[in-house]
Amino acid sequence: xxxxxxxxxxxxxxxxxxxxxxxxxxxxxxxxxxxxxxxxxxxxxxxxxxxxxxxxxxxxxxxxxxxxxxxxxxxxxxxxxxxxxxxxxxxxxxxxxxxxxxxxxxxxxxxxxxxxxxxxxxxxxxxxxxxxxxxxxxxxxxxxxxxxxxxxxxxxxxxxxxxxxxxxxxxxxxxxxxxxxxxxxxxxxxxxxxxxxxxxxx
Amino acid sequence: xxxxxxxxxxxxxxxxxxxxxxxxxxxxxxxxxxxxxxxxxxxxxxxxxxxxxxxxxxxxxxxxxxxxxxxxxxxxxxxxxxxxxxxxxxxxxxxxxxxxxxxxxxxxxxxxxxxxxxxxxxxxxxxxxxxxxxxxxxxxxxxxxxxxxxxxxxxxxxxxxxxxxxxxxxxxxxxxxxxxxxxxxxxxxxxxxxxxxxxxxx
DNA sequence: CGTGACCGACCGACTGGTCGGTCGGTTGAT
DNA sequence: ATCAACCGACCGACCAGTCGGTCGGTCACG
Numbered sequence: 001x002x003x004x005x006x007x008x009x010x011x012x013x014x015x016x017x018x019x020x021x022x023x024x025x026x027x028x029x030x031x032x033x034x035x036x037x038x039x040x041x042x043x044x045x046x047x048x049x050x051x052x053x054x055x056x057x058x059x060x061x062x063x064x065x066x067x068x069x070x071x072x073x074x075x076x077x078x079x080x081x082x083x084x085x086x087x088x089x090x091x092x093x094x095x096x097x098x099x100x101x102x103x104x105x106x107x108x109x110x111x112x113x114x115x116x117x118x119x120x121x122x123x124x125x126x127x128x129x130x131x132x133x134x135x136x137x138x139x140x141x142x143x144x145x146x147x148x149x150x151x152x153x154x155x156x157x158x159x160x161x162x163x164x165x166x167x168x169x170x171x172x173x174x175x176x177x178x179x180x181x182x183x184x185x186x187x188x189x190x191x192x193x194x195x196x197x198x199x200x201x202x
Numbered sequence: 203x204x205x206x207x208x209x210x211x212x213x214x215x216x217x218x219x220x221x222x223x224x225x226x227x228x229x230x231x232x233x234x235x236x237x238x239x240x241x242x243x244x245x246x247x248x249x250x251x252x253x254x255x256x257x258x259x260x261x262x263x264x265x266x267x268x269x270x271x272x273x274x275x276x277x278x279x280x281x282x283x284x285x286x287x288x289x290x291x292x293x294x295x296x297x298x299x300x301x302x303x304x305x306x307x308x309x310x311x312x313x314x315x316x317x318x319x320x321x322x323x324x325x326x327x328x329x330x331x332x333x334x335x336x337x338x339x340x341x342x343x344x345x346x347x348x349x350x351x352x353x354x355x356x357x358x359x360x361x362x363x364x365x366x367x368x369x370x371x372x373x374x375x376x377x378x379x380x381x382x383x384x385x386x387x388x389x390x391x392x393x394x395x396x397x398x399x400x401x402x403x404x
Numbered sequence: 405c406g407t408g409a410c411c412g413a414c415c416g417a418c419t420g421g422t423c424g425g426t427c428g429g430t431t432g433a434t
Numbered sequence: 435a436t437c438a439a440c441c442g443a444c445c446g447a448c449c450a451g452t453c454g455g456t457c458g459g460t461c462a463c464g
Contacts, residue, residue, distance in 0.1 A: 005413080026228070026314050030450065041451080043414045051450065107313045112228050117309075121371045128368075151375055151383040154368050155361035162360020163353065166330075169323045173353055181353040189391030207439080232424060244426080245440045253424065 009047050012037050016058050021100030025055055025109040025116075055109055056119055062105045063123045067130055069094055080137035081144065085187055087134060088160070089179060095164050096175030103168050106161055128153045138190075145191040156186055211249050213239050218260050223302030227257055227311040227318075257311055258321055264307045265325045269332055271296055282339035283346065287389055289336060290362070291381060297366050298377030305370050308363055330355045340392075347393040358388050 015036035019028045030051050034044045048054045073090035074083030095102040110120040132153035138144050163178045217238035221230045232253050236246045250256045275292035276285035297304040312322040334355035340346050365380045 008413085024313055024315060029448095040415045042416065042453085045451070046413060107319075110313065111226055111309045111311065112314060113226060117371060124364075124368070147386075148375075148380075148383045151365065151380045152387055154364050154380075155384060155387055158360040158362070158364020158367075159357035160360070162326075162356050162363060165360075166326070166356050169319060173350075178350075178353045178356075181350045182357055184349075184393075185354055185357055185388075185391035187391075188393065189387035189389075191386075191390065210439085231422090242441045243424090244442065247425070248439060 005047075008037075008039070012039070012044065012047055012054070013058060013061060016054050017062070017101060017104060020055065020058060020108050021104045025112065052115060055116075058104060059109070059119060059123060062101055063126060066091065066094060066105070067126060070130060074134060079143060080134055080141050081187070081190075084131070084134035084138060085183060087130070088156070088183060088186070091160060092164070092175045092179045092182065096167070099168055102164050106165050107168065124157065128157050131156050135190075142193055145193045147190070152190070159186060207249075210239075210241070214241070214246060214249055214256070215260055215263060218256050219264070219303060219306060222257065222260060222310050223306045227314065254317060257318075260306060261311070261321060261325060264303055265328060268293065268296060268307070269328060272332060276336060281345060282336055282343050283389070283392075286333070286336035286340060287385060289332070290358070290385060290388070293362060294366070294377045294381045294384065298369070301370055304366050308367050309370065326359065330359050333358050337392075344395055347395045349392065354392070361388060 012033065016028075016033050019032050019036060022028075023032075030041055030044060033054070034041045037044065048057070070087040070090050074087040077083040077086050095105075105123075110116050128150075132149045135144070135147075135149040135153055139146050139149065159182065163173075163182060164175060167173065167175055167178070214235065218230075218235050221234050221238060224230075225234075232243055232246060235256070236243045239246065250259070272289040272292050276289040279285040279288050297307075307325075312318050330352075334351045337346070337349075337351040337355055341348050341351065361384065365375075365384060366377060369375065369377055369380070
């Protein structure tokens with residue numbers, strides 16, 4: 001059956017997630033992944049054209065999962081600003097629950113050649129775009145004053161990233177503890193518009 | 203003379219900075235560095251015990267230079283909060299002027315084995331400590347309300363890091379353009395104490 | 405039903421290029 | 435003569451990727 005093929009592919013992806021999280025890209029051998037999958041190296045290469053392709057597939061899967069969760073959380077809110085706030089919480093919470101996956105997504109594998117750097121740009125660009133979109137809508141709705149949302153979205157992304165990465169490496173402070181502080185500081189850094197401005201719905 | 207030895211070492215460090223900035227750790231060969239120094243591979247190994255050691259020496263040098271500049275900028279200010287603000291500007295400006303060096307310091311080489319990860323923890327920890335120290339003093343001076351400065355310092359560090367890294371990869375927005383926005387958002391995220399509170403000198 | 409051609413999935417020994425590191429030797433200043 | 439500084443051919447571990455082969459299923463056909 002064709003479903004078997006998909007199943008094996010998923011098993012490989014799963015094993016690779018863990019392996020990359022444990023040892024990083026370079027220190028993970030294709031033989032390790034084959035071993036964790038109870039597959040031979042040749043069997044692995046039947047499903048993926050290269051180790052690099054596998055890594056990118058792992059990243060893509062993690063990134064799209066995370067983005068979806070964030071957007072769903074935002075969608076459950078009434079205002080754009082509350083949505084951005086909820087998405088922030090969702091991301092911190094999700095990543096905070098799975099340290100190794102966070103490590104793969106945020107740390108491992110970037111900066112080891114141009115293909116990897118390009119992937120970094122792509123993935124972080126997607127995240128930044130989601131944040132920026134939320135901020136733009138908050139501006140449009142008159143919840144916050146107009147501001148350069150490109151820079152601000154990068155700042156939010158960077159702040160979240162660093163808090164998570166620091167926790168990954170040092171185990172503290174826990175994302176759940178950092179969350180309220182982060183919300184206060186990031187959301188608080190946005191200026192509320194003065195009363196003479198009101199929402200201009202397009 | 204013993205000074206000759208130091209000179210050659212510096213030449214290697216200089217060449218390595220550029221090489222790592224151009225091609226990253228793994229893609230830079232020891233032969234490349236030897237070549238750029240007009241030294242043989244053997245000559246290089248007379249000065250450094252390993253490629254990894256060289257990389258760490260490069261990082262240490264860059265990190266201490268940057269920290270010194272930031273602290274000097276802060277020291278020229280009258281209040282702690284103004285100092286933090288000035289240090290933020292100094293760092294953005296300095297890194298913004300030398301893209302390749304910023305790349306080595308902020309991106310290249312991390313996440314490729316536990317020794318590298320440890321270095322990341324160390325260097326970023328130093329930066330975070332400097333920021334946290336500034337924030338602590340601003341709290342102490344009553345310029346801002348008490349807050350978890352550990353988390354906030356990480357957030358600042360992460361925000362700056364991401365803005366720079368994004369610029370490194372995409373060339374825009376320029377750090378000089380991002381700076382005012384970043385100042386507004388980060389410094390603005392700190393709550394001013396209400397009037398009933400005053401500095402309690404220790 | 406039997407059978408044999410065919411194929412997708414998988415195996416694992418092997419290869420071949422790469423590159424960090426070594427080592428015996430040379431040079432030039434004191 | 436001595437030794438710090440440097441040379442560069444060479445070594446060998448490492449590992450992604452290959453390739454000839456196995457094996458169980460399945461499908462067309464008599």
